[in-house]
Amino acid sequence: AQTVTQSQPEMSVQEAETVTLSCTYDTSENNYYLFWYKQPPSRQMILVIRQEAYKQQNATENRFSVNFQKAAKSFSLKISDSQLGDTAMYFCAFMPRPGSSNTGKLIFGQGTTLQVKP
Amino acid sequence: NAGVMQNPRHLVRRRGQEARLRCSPMKGHSHVYWYRQLPEEGLKFMVYLQKENIIDESGMPKERFSAEFPKEGPSILRIQQVVRGDSAAYFCASSPASGDRLRYEQFFGPGTRLTVL
Numbered sequence: 489a490q491t492v493t494q495s496q497p498e499m500s501v502q503e504a505e506t507v508t509l510s511c512t513y514d515t516s517e518n519n520y521y522l523f524w525y526k527q528p529p530s531r532q533m534i535l536v537i538r539q540e541a542y543k544q545q546n547a548t549e550n551r552f553s554v555n556f557q558k559a560a561k562s563f564s565l566k567i568s569d570s571q572l573g574d575t576a577m578y579f580c581a582f583m584p585r586p587g588s589s590n591t592g593k594l595i596f597g598q599g600t601t602l603q604v605k606p
Numbered sequence: 607n608a609g610v611m612q613n614p615r616h617l618v619r620r621r622g623q624e625a626r627l628r629c630s631p632m633k634g635h636s637h638v639y640w641y642r643q644l645p646e647e648g649l650k651f652m653v654y655l656q657k658e659n660i661i662d663e664s665g666m667p668k669e670r671f672s673a674e675f676p677k678e679g680p681s682i683l684r685i686q687q688v689v690r691g692d693s694a695a696y697f698c699a700s701s702p703a704s705g706d707r708l709r710y711e712q713f714f715g716p717g718t719r720l721t722v723l
Contacts, residue, residue, distance in 0.1 A: 492648075521710045531695060533649075533714035579648055583710055591662040592701065593639060594712060596648035 490515045492582050494597035501570045502605050508555075509565045509600050511580030519585035522556065522563045523594070528576040536578070539563065567602075575604045608633065610700050610715035611680075618721045625685040625692070627718045631700030638681045639712060640666075640673060643695040655681060688722045695719045 492513045501507035513522070524536040539547045539556050546554050551571075555564045567574055577599045586592035611630040619625050631638050636657050641649040651665040655675035666673065670688075675681040685692055696719075699712040 525714075530716070531719075532716050533697060533699075535711075538710075586710065591654045592637070592710065592712075593651040593654055593662065593665070594641070594649070594699075595651070596641075598648045 490517070490582060490584065490595050492580055492595050492597035494580055494600050496600045497598070498601045498603070500603040500605055501567075503570055503572060505570055506566060506568045507570055507602065509567075509578055509580075509602065511563045511565070511597055513561050513563065513580070513582045513595075515561070515582065515584070517584045517590075521583045521585065522554075523581040523583070524552070524554070524563075524565045525579045525581060525596075526574075526576045527579065527599070528573075533579075537565065570604045572604050572606060575602060577601050610635075610698060610713050612696075612698050612715035612718050614718060615716060616719050616721070618723065619688050620723050621689055622687050625688050625720055625722075627683040627685075627696050627698075627720070629681040629683070629698030629700075629715055631681070631698075632713055635700035635702055635713075637701045638675050639699045639701075640681075640683050641697045641699065643697060643717070645694070649697060652683070685720075688720075690722045693720055693722045 520541045522539045526534045526536050537549045551568045553566045579599045580597040581594045584590035638655045640652040643649045653666045653673045654662040670686045672684045695717045697717045698715045701712050
């Protein structure tokens with residue numbers, strides 16, 4: 489079975505500092521996608537960043553970057569220059585590449601609640 | 607281009623009643639996914655539909671739950687004879703019809719929070 493594990497239920501960081509959220513996953517697939525979603529108090533799911541498993545280069549989106557270690561099945565999210573608006577729950581998600589046996593459903597971790605302190 | 611729309615945003619039902627949750631995908635999207643989020647948990651896949659077809663319902667409870675995505679109109683997630691354990695946030699996501707690179711983009715609606723009294 490494919491699983492996603494986020495081992496940090498809660499984290500906090502001072503404004504302007506850097507924080508890293510951890511995520512590991514388990515799969516026998518070779519082609520897949522990984523995502524980080526943000527869920528603020530409004531509960532809207534917002535895509536933060538995505539990584540395609542066949543790409544060795546780590547994805548970056550402004551202050552957000554990932555450390556993708558395919559052999560270790562690890563996909564951590566680094567938030568630089570943390571802002572108060574980054575306060576939210578963050579979910580790591582895995583998707584096997586859509587195909588005949590994979591329907592493109594997302595498999596989510598349990599989430600990490602991040603509090604950015606002023 | 608309007609995003610994914612879900613209504614109602616909040617729904618209160620008493621035990622034994624029926625709940626109908628609606629999802630209008632983004633314009634041009636013909637793939638719809640439903641997920642459920644129990645309190646303090648991550649989202650769990652329920653069902654994947656294309657127009658007039660259920661493609662994958664492996665995450666949906668066998669009883670009381672059903673889903674449809676008609677040729678015209680929104681996708682509907684229906685829960686019959688609701689119980690307190692059905693209280694959760696239900697999210698819909700949509701993705702475009704074709705192309706592997708496009709298929710992995712899922713755009714989420716704001717969710718419907720169902721409370722069963």
